Each structure stands twice: as C-alpha cells, then as structure tokens.
Amino acid sequence: MARVDFYILPESGGQSRKQFACALTAKAWKAGHRVCLLAADRDRATEFDELLWTFRDISFVPHALVDSDAVGEVPVLIGWGDPAAIQNGITDVDVLVNLGDDMPPAVGKFDRIAEIVGGNADERQAARQRYRTYRDQGHELHNHSIDA
Template sequence: MTKVDFYLLTSHQPQIRERFACKLTEKAYRLGHRVHIQVEDQSQAQKMDDLLWTFRQGSFVPHALMDTEGAAETPVLIGYEGEPGAGMELLINLCREVPQFFSHFPRVAEIIDQDENNRHAGRQRYRDYRDQGCSLETHQLSI
C-alpha cells in the first residue's frame, strides 16, 4: 500500500512548493532513497532542474531530467511525460492531478501551498488517494 504524506505549507513565499520539494529531495537522497519529481511540463522541469542546483548554498543533489543520457543511474529524476523506471522509492508530485503510476511507489509526497487553486487541487488529490485505499498523513508546516 502506498503511503501519501501531504505537506501543508503556511508560507506565501514565491516558489515555496518547489523549494520545499528540493529540501525533501535532498533529505531523501541523503538517506539513500531514489526520488522521482513529477512536474506538469518541460518548463517546470527545467525550473526544478535549476532550483536543485541553487536552492541552498553548499547543497549537492545529483539529478537529471528523465529520458536524458545517464538518467537511469541518477538517484533523483525530474519528469513530466511517461512513467519512471523501477526502483524509485519516493514520488514528489508537483502536478495538479494524481499521476497514474503513483502506486508503483511506496511513498508519495504532496506539497500544498497557500495558493487557492493549489489548495483546491490538493483537496481533490487527497480524495483520489483516499478512494484508492492509500495510507494518508497530513503535516502542517510553518515555513
């Protein structure tokens, strides 16, 4: 059964979802987990790629865009089309909808900020995961 953690952020900072995704990715990577970050499109994928290099001084998170050379061996992948390969342990979903392949992951992270559209889409994803029988947990974070 997939465990889904919803991280509810109270901050109104720009890019807070993406920055928190970077922090979560770094933590999972340091614990030895393979991470897939699912985004909406190529533009958002490129922004996440850039942000993973710059979100925190001194941070190093080896990552690649899905379907690029060497991506299969990289511990962190960013994708927007297609399904990631086997062996990924954490899905960080930054899309408006639940990815069809979410059940291939033991853990999923959903990050909800204060934007009303994101909150509404997040509530729908919560219902979708609940209807699929996932184990759900919510974390309120003041960042």
C-alpha cells in the same frame, strides 16, 4: 498501497512549493531513497533541474532529467507526464514527489508519494481532490503542517 504525505505550506510568508520540494528531495536522497520529481511539463521540469543546483549554497543533489543519458547513474530523476513511463526499466525509484496539480497516474508503482500543498486557494482545492482520490483508493495518508 503507497504512503502519501501531504505537506501543507503556510498561506503566506513560508517557503515556496519549489523550495520545499528541493529540500524534501534532498532529505529523501540523503536517507537512501531514489526519487522522481514529477513536474507538470518539460519546462517546469527544466526549472527544477536548475533549482536543484542552486536552492542552497552548500547543497548538491545528484539528478538528471528523465530524457538524459545519466538517468541510470543518479538517485534523483526529474520527469513530466506519466510516471509509469519514467519507471519503465527503472525499478528502484521508490519516492514520487508530485509537483503538479493533477493526480499522478500509476501511483501504485511507488512506496511513497509526497504532495506539496501551496498556500493559494486553487492549489489547496486541487490538493483536497487528490486527497479524496488517494483515500478512496485505500492509500495510507499523512498530513504535515509546515510552519513559516
């Protein structure tokens, strides 16, 4: 079973889900993990592709979209849709950062899953449902309240 970490952002005045996802991805990469950011669709994946270049002035996170030729050469992948398709042939991805509001499929393929919960009511309700599903599946759950 995977370890699932829920990062609960403040209701207002704090980092956006996108900014926090970039910082968390950079931290996981620096710790030696291979990371997959899972966006809801290709447009959002492209947003994260751009954001990983600019979210901090002095940061660099080597990354590529999953349909890029560079997939095998970078430690951070940005995908959309089914993460099992992303992992097909890429067996060393161990951290999934779920950027969507839905339960990601094939969660058992990853050692760790990060769920970033934004401040609005709809995001929190969707996260509660994912939490219950992970719990019912027997995953190891951890909550982290992020201060503003």
